[in-house]
Amino acid sequence: MSFFILEYKEEDTILPRIRIEFDSNAHITAVALSGWKVSNAISLLGDGQLDTLYNVLCEAERLTLCQGIEKQIKGSLEHPQLVWDGKKIETSNIIRSSKCNIIVSSLRDVPVCVECSKYANVQDVQSQVEVDNQIHETIKVVYGEEEKSLNNWHKMFYKNQISNASLSIHARRYHPDVVRWALELYCRSPAAYEHIRSSKALVLPSISTIKSYRNCIPPTSGISSIALAEIERVAKDKEELIGYLTLDEMKIRENVVIRDGMLVGFSELQPLSDKPSLASHILVFYVRTVKREVSIPLAWYPTNVTPAYQMAIIFWELLNECEKRGLQIHAVVADGMSVNRRFFKLVSGSSTISLDQPFTAPNPHAPSRPIFLCSDPSHLLKTTRNSLLSSKPGGTRYMNMSGFDVLWTHVIDLYKEDQSSEILSKSLLTSEHIHLSPYSKMRVNLARDVLSWRVGKCLSTMVGAQGTSEFILMFAK
Template sequence: MEVELSDVGQVNIFLGDVPNYENEQTNASQSDVISILMEKAPYLSSSQLKLIQAQLQNSSVNDKHSRRWDSDIIQLTLSLWTRSPKTYEQLLKSGCLVLPSISTLSRYKNVVEQHAGTNNDVFKWMYMEACSRNLPKHGYYGGLVLDEMSIQEDLQIVKKGGQIKLVGFPDIVKSSNGDTSFANHVLQYVFHGFTGFRFPIAHFPTTQANAPQLYSSFWDIISSLESWGFHVLYVSIDGASTNRSFIKLHFDGSPGQFDMATHNPFSDNPVIFLADPSHLFKKIRNNLLKSGPEKWHSRELTINGHPIVWKMWIDSYEWDKQHGLSIHHKLGNDHIHPNKADLMRNHLAEEVLDSNMLSLMRLYKQNLGHGSSVLEGAVDLLEQTSTLISIFHDRRPIRDLTDIRLHQLRTILQWFRKWEESETRQHLMSWETREDVEFLLSGFCKLAHVATQDLKITLTPLYINSDIVENHFSQQRGLYHGSGANPNYNQYRTATNSIILGQSTISNKSNASRRNTLQSTGAMPFSHLCKKIKV
């Protein structure tokens, strides 16, 4: 196809074999070319036109230092470079496109220095990014997700601005006892809004933070978020012993008696503590793995006189394999005989507790005939866990307290409480697991009440988990430092800006609209946001 632009210096544009017009002179201005392109190709998007205009403008500049770039082009190329530096370098060398140099992108990336503790520039960046995304008012409400990741013990010398400093020491609370041990973990805080907006806001190198250290850093971050207009209604946290102690510091008695809600001194709304659903499902599965009559089993789960042992899952799986068409087609050896790596995978735990597993267990129970009563306890448990998994994977928002899912959660909570009252310790799941069930279900129902009744906003169950921070850790390990080893602290902190700029600040689990391709890129550079948005 050939399009003649006779009114612009007799320039011909071909789709396919493009002749070399490098030395050909034309009187057409860049705006004339853009106007003609829009006329001849009316379906070009605004993003495509910006890229074409950038090529026209910067191809005519001999001095690379004189090139100027639109903020959207910088944002897009930063996202590409931070995700795959080698690919971007190859694209630069190919000469197909004129793009910002790596040194230019590096300067934009490192405008905000990531250091231990709270950083006012990071909160400012987060606020301006939220403004640029046009977050609705309720998008500034959400939760804090926090977790720790192992790092290599290492001390690094960092030089910036003529100053030299050592990084790699614990920095969550200044030690007064002269402790000089190196940090072996990083505590990461991520804000996750109800509309899917996410931003890693602070991190601390630690030797595994204790409950008082968590308490101090947590409320410091809550205060900073409130000052920038972000409101924390919940905290999603795994069931580690330190986290459990941290939660209990906020209550005089059992947290469940207070619906997991504590007073927020910086806001009129409470802060609600939630156990992470994914970690809870893994704990329930691990309790089942340990249940049985053999000497290596540590417990014998029993409900109403009916035993629940892992061999029931093994037998139902073997029975299902005998059929040409499996009932639970996802079930495999890694589910039934998990190794250490398999034990960490959320989906493997969920798939032995979900509705497909319930269907298989019911059919296997029917197949047993007269001996089917032995599986009644397993079926009863799977009825509860499958409903929990279904609810916490649901994208449909909860709009009011009449939602049937809230009634189901309260019913499941009562079922677990009744089980605990009717059996001895040996026949129950671990007290940590039972406590996490209480923390999650009581806290979520309270959160739904605060969100829908007090603030008149909706609550989507799918968003309430720790997947956001786990994704951050996965990128730290796999995307930037190789999946074979954890980074040291200096590598961790320098990669944080790459993650912010490389991934979309709107979670892919959200229903937020992405009206153009640039909305799915990473955060806009801090320096460009400062020019666009006055704070």
């Protein structure tokens, strides 16, 4: 017995185009297209629990009935269709081959399955257009020249799109690089990804496929054994594998959950004298090679504010795991937080950070190859812009350069001057660059635009803004 039923109807048909029946556990028990029960559609749509009902309906809407063959053949089947013409019900029969797949993807140019196309003499729309030899050669030359301008990734993506466009949703196969790109796009904006898929602008993996790749690594804190196995696999085929480590903390919602009989949500990195507390951040160590053969989270830990000495202990352990598997670590990249600066001092063995020479840490696996300790350029840009933002009358600091004031008010004056111009904007500054919120302060592009060569040169033409101009041009080299 069905617990609930979803139907999709069209105006000119008596029976619903799609009818899906669910049991009390939201499992699909039956699927019918135009009144024809299709058993293999259940396996194509999933069990109803892996996706939302909306996604199930979206997948079902892309299915359509095979239009069959033109004439009766031995063993053929008849499928009656009822259509309302506004006055009476009309009946028409669809003739199918004995091995008809019943359903096909609506993305196909001709809605006929592979088995029926053998008898129906149906060809793709593209092959039905005949051209003379001159036009054919011209098209070959044009497309040949266009293909030369594509790089290898473009060619791979283009061929993958063509091969999947004519296949049903569950028969498509994607290149690993396409899956990586689709996963990155989905992580940036799930809504945008679904819009691209539903509009059929690109043929991309389904949401359930993306989620299965996204959750392939178990969410267990500590060093990831899967990441270490991936490094070892890639290093076997490479003579030299050069990479670097990055580390950063991400804000999370404080909560405690039970997973596999254990309480999860407490901080794992804190001074031993402190009482257990809920984690408010996640500390992530990420490893990436220069040529991107490896790009994967290597370890993560729930924490509040990680002590520098614990970060140093984790770093030396990760360095050992990478180096003994053939991955040469040449650098460590972190933002400019005070705890990260203390961490750099600990691993370098120096009590101060030198500004006139590279800051390095010794590498016990290769004494002749030190590890460079680097501040993240994007964070440095935002920090510099924020220092300039605070440098103003009544601000937290008041900077000067070569005896000239370095003030945020000069940037505001430049913005106002551009706004008053009816012809063009010299600096390209907008309201977003000037009126910063806590969220917009995190956007690197806004800091980059303010500290640009264009803004520095525009300020050099303003009276009294020489110091601010020199300050910005120093970072725009």
